């Protein structure tokens with residue numbers, strides 16, 4: 332692959348549960364994915380599903396060069412359990428000049444070191460899934476994503492406190508610090524919410540705001 336550029340392709344290191352799912356999803360979405368794993372058995376398992384799967388040790392600069400890693404604009408290090416391998420692979424990709432390196436971290440410490448190396452996006456799949464499930468288990472939230480530090484968007488059944496009145500009357504932002512951005516009537520589609528929208532108790536709503544306010548809104552009005 333030499334020094335060819337692959338501007339729309341993603342170089343993915345590690346085909347564990349996270350990396351494998353990521354590679355498969357990206358490919359299904361139409362992205363070119365070059366997946367690398369050091370384990371021959373795993374490479375064989377994935378070779379039927381993924382178009383480009385290569386057996387290589389991603390901690391080796393020579394191996395990454397041979398793959399043409401410096402031609403990729405985006406790479407993901409999906410090695411979690413082997414922290415040393417994760418750091419070496421991320422560091423080597425950055426040394427080779429890959430502009431956007433994403434990496435999975437297992438612990439906060441692991442994530443901090445990845446950030447210090449210059450990794451642009453550190454993701455914590457286990458921690459994020461744990462937090463999300465806690466929110467879903469704890470009450471009325473049907474879906475929950477913390478999309479930025481301290482900011483969340485959630486789907487829930489419309490709480491009584493905002494039902495039967497227009498948004499201009501219910502004033503969810505002033506009373507609860509959250510904004511109602513979407514509503515789904517029974518058997519309907521999600522639609523936008525305006526100041527004259529009335530939500531009813533059998534509607535689903537989408538709210539966004541600071542995470543504690545979203546939690547309080549869902550809990551206090553259950």
Ligand code: ADP
Nearest residue numbers: 345346347348349368369370388389410411412
């Ligand atoms: P998950 O928890 O998502 O299953 P793991 O950390 O257990 O993730 O899996 C990591 C994957 O990365 C494994 O398939 C492993 O073979 C691969 N891997 C580990 N070290 C390297 C390396 N140096 N180069 C390439 N792939 C590696």
